Amino acid sequence: xxxxxxxxxxxxxxxxxxxxxxxxxxxxxxxxxxxxxxxxxxxxxxxxxxxxxxxxxxxxxxxxxxxxxxxxxxxxxxxxxxxxxxxxxxxxxxxxxxxxxxxxxxxxxxxxxxxxxxxxxxxxxxxxxxxxxxxxxxxxxxxxxxxxxxxxxxxxxxxxxxxxxxxxxxxxxxxxxxxxxxxxxxxxxxxxxxxxxxxxxxxxxxxxxxxxxxxxxxxxxxxxxxxxxxxxxxxxxxxxxxxxxxxxxxxxxxxxxxxxxxxxxxxxxxxxxxxxxxxxxxxxxxxxxxxxxxxxxxxxxxxxxxxxxxxxxxxxxxxxxxxxxxxxxxxxxxxxxxxxxxxxxxxxxxxxxxxxxxxxxxxxxxxxxxxxxxxxxxxxxxxxxxxxxxxxxxxxxxxxxxxx
Ligand SMILES: Cc1ncc(COP(=O)(O)O)c(C=O)c1O
Numbered sequence: 001x002x003x004x005x006x007x008x009x010x011x012x013x014x015x016x017x018x019x020x021x022x023x024x025x026x027x028x029x030x031x032x033x034x035x036x037x038x039x040x041x042x043x044x045x046x047x048x049x050x051x052x053x054x055x056x057x058x059x060x061x062x063x064x065x066x067x068x069x070x071x072x073x074x075x076x077x078x079x080x081x082x083x084x085x086x087x088x089x090x091x092x093x094x095x096x097x098x099x100x101x102x103x104x105x106x107x108x109x110x111x112x113x114x115x116x117x118x119x120x121x122x123x124x125x126x127x128x129x130x131x132x133x134x135x136x137x138x139x140x141x142x143x144x145x146x147x148x149x150x151x152x153x154x155x156x157x158x159x160x161x162x163x164x165x166x167x168x169x170x171x172x173x174x175x176x177x178x179x180x181x182x183x184x185x186x187x188x189x190x191x192x193x194x195x196x197x198x199x200x201x202x203x204x205x206x207x208x209x210x211x212x213x214x215x216x217x218x219x220x221x222x223x224x225x226x227x228x229x230x231x232x233x234x235x236x237x238x239x240x241x242x243x244x245x246x247x248x249x250x251x252x253x254x255x256x257x258x259x260x261x262x263x264x265x266x267x268x269x270x271x272x273x274x275x276x277x278x279x280x281x282x283x284x285x286x287x288x289x290x291x292x293x294x295x296x297x298x299x300x301x302x303x304x305x306x307x308x309x310x311x312x313x314x315x316x317x318x319x320x321x322x323x324x325x326x327x328x329x330x331x332x333x334x335x336x337x338x339x340x341x342x343x344x345x346x347x348x349x350x351x352x353x354x355x356x357x358x359x360x361x362x363x364x365x366x367x368x369x370x371x372x373x374x375x376x377x378x379x380x381x382x383x384x385x386x387x388x389x390x391x392x393x394x395x396x397x398x399x400x401x402x403x404x
Contacts, residue, residue, distance in 0.1 A: 001377045002331060006338035006348045013345035014392045016383045017183045031273040038280055039179070039194065042160050044167060048220055049197045051227050052268045056156045056180035056193035057086035060126070062227045063176065063195060064094035070205050076365075078117035078125040078149070081356040082107070082372040087126060087154065088355045096124075100356040100366040105374070106317045107131070114140045116367045118147045126178075128154040131326050132186075132318035133162035141173040150201075156180035159187070160284055162319045174198045181268075181276035186323035188387055189279055192272035197223060283386055289321075292386050295393060296321040299384060302397060303327070306404045314379065325384040326351065331377040337403060338380065344399040349381045 032052060040047045053059035068075050077091045081100035091098045099120045101113040107130045117125055125144055127136065136153075144151055153174045158166075170177060177196040181189030200219040201207070210218045268276075282288050303312055311328035329337055334350075341348045354376055356366040383396060 001373060002335060003353065004335055006335075006350065006380075007342045009342045009345040009347060011345055012347050014347065014383045014388070014396050016347045016349060016381065016385075017188065018383070018385060018387045018389070018392065031270065031277040032268065035273045035277040035280070038277060038284070039196075042163055042280075042284060043177075043196055044171075045196060045198075048224070050194055051197070051224055052192065052194050052273065053227070054193065054268060055086070055182060055191060056154070056178040056195075057084070057090040059193055059195040059227070060087065060152070060178055061090035061094050063223070064091060064096050064124075066223055066226050067201070067204075068095045075124065076120060076122040078120070078122040080109070080113070080128065080372070081354045081366060081369045082352055082375055083128065083355055084156070084352060085355060085358075087128075088361060091126075092360075098355075098361065098364050100354075100361070100364060100369070102367050102369045102371050103375070105371055106313050107375070108134065108317055109137070109140060111140065111143075113367065114143055117149060118143070120365050122149050124150050124152055124175075126152045126154050128156070129158040129166070131157055131315060131324050132320070132322035133158045133166050134317050134319060135166065136169055136173075138169065138173075141169070145173065150175040152176045152178065154178045156182070156185055156193070158323060159185075160280060161186050161321070161323045165319050170198065175201070181272060181279075184324070186283065186386075187276055187279045188385060189276040190272050192268040192276050288386065293321055296384075299325070299393075299397065299400075302400055303404075306400075309404045311378075314375070323385075325382050327380050327382065328375070328378045329380055334378060334380060340403045341382070341399065344395075344403070346396060346399055347383055350376070350379050351381060352376065 036047050036050055036052065039045075039050055043050070051059060053062065064075070064077065075096045076099050077096045078099045078101060079087060079091070080103045082103050088098050099117055099122050101109070101116050103113065104110050109127065129136075133155075141151060151173050153170055153176070155163075156178055157180075159177075159179045175198060177198060179194045179196065181187045181192040181194075183190060197220055200216040202215070204219055206222065207215050207219050283292075303310060309329075313328055314326040315322050338348055354369055354372045355361050356364065356369060356372075382400075384393070388396075
């Protein structure tokens with residue numbers, strides 16, 4: 001596998017993440033509440049089930065820690081090997097064991113992948129939606145649930161694109177949903193993230209002491225309180241202020257039994273939530289969707305006319321417009337194409353190195369990952385985001401005509 005990074009242009013005219021040059025740090029109002037309101041409106045969800053955090057992976061880490069401590073044993077967590085390293089890091093840091101699966105050639109899960117997780121006795125499965133919203137297979141979801149595997153939907157790369165289309169699936173099958181406001185994500189923020197706890201965990205040990213009728217509410221409240229406290233602990237600045245030793249992580253179970261909640265909670269910076277709020281509001285508007293859609297139509301037409309030199313298989317299953325553009329190229333030509341983009345002052349990249357092949361992760365259970373390796377060898381991400389200017393998009397399109 002050719003693992004060379006794409007050469008980077010000396011002077012970037014079309015950056016992958018255009019907002020980064022434009023941000024103006026300012027004194028901003030605390031937008032946490034407005035952000036939560038807007039999110040709960042899109043999610044169709046009670047605000048009490050959303051927790052803002054420093055990032056999607058931070059939120060995942062905190063959540064898995066709580067579950068693992070509650071269970072007092074290792075948990076097996078399934079996830080595709082084609083993935084963001086931060087997700088795997090969060091799983092391992094939380095004391096859980098990742099179980100890696102392959103994925104199909106259009107970045108969808110197959111029944112074979114699902115069966116592998118069942119055979120390995122996973123208890124959670126982190127199910128990503130790459131490059132935009134996708135319809136997941138209901139039969140797979142039912143099979144997972146029947147085999148006691150809770151579904152964590154990773155919407156870091158899709159939310160809020162076409163969320164209304166996937167919402168019925170989310171509402172019915174998701175135990176938890178991960179959302180990110182990072183710069184490479186659809187919201188194109190400056191970081192931050194959230195989890196939305198769709199279902200209570202009925203097997204949660206700590207809930208046993210609560211009367212049946214108040215267990216659901218108690219579960220959400222407890223997880224929320226513990227997560228808030230945990231996130232505070234991990235921030236040295238806040239931990240110092242509270243005179244808490246941030247390394248005292250083993251004491252989490254003590255916290256689980258406590259009623260906390262008096263301390264100030266600031267898991268996401270004000271600036272992050274302000275940017276996330278502003279961007280989320282923009283991309284959730286009809287006007288935005290129309291103009292983005294026209295842009296994408298132009299690109300799509302061009303790419304289709306080039307089919308043969310470029311594959312659209314990574315986007316075929318995306319509903320509507322993808323949040324970012326991943327194409328497949330002949331692996332033998334990829335580096336040359338990277339170079340040609342670079343010569344045109346266009347930034348490109350590739351996602352992701354198969355996690356299960358990294359030294360740290362080789363020891364964990366893993367399915368044969370033929371497709372993952374194929375995808376990692378052929379993928380290219382080109383700059384095409386809602387925040388690019390018309391000029392940047394035109395430059396990209398003109399270059400694509402000659403490069404591909
Ligand atoms: C599919 C997927 N999930 C989760 C994450 C992690 O999100 P965050 O950066 O907010 O931790 C990423 C990051 O690239 C991702 O691509």
